[in-house]
Amino acid sequence: MKLEWIKSSYSTGDGPDCVEVATPDPDHVLVRDSKNPTGPRLTLTPTAWANFLPYASQR
Numbered sequence: 001m002k003l004e005w006i007k008s009s010y011s012t013g014d015g016p017d018c019v020e021v022a023t024p025d026p027d028h029v030l031v032r033d034s035k036n037p038t039g040p041r042l043t044l045t046p047t048a049w050a051n052f053l054p055y056a057s058q059r
């Protein structure tokens with residue numbers, strides 16, 4: 001299955017903070033560093049992701 005990765009609107013093209021997310025199904029949110037697309041990924045539940053976003057948006 002080919003994933004559709006969406007880059008964060010806060011990410012810069014060449015900066016240190018480049019985050020992409022994909023939702024392969026309703027129960028999982030995948031997170032990766034867009035500068036390293038074949039590298040490690042985090043797998044979160046939608047609830048964990050929703051709880052993390054307010055924290056991350058304040059950083």
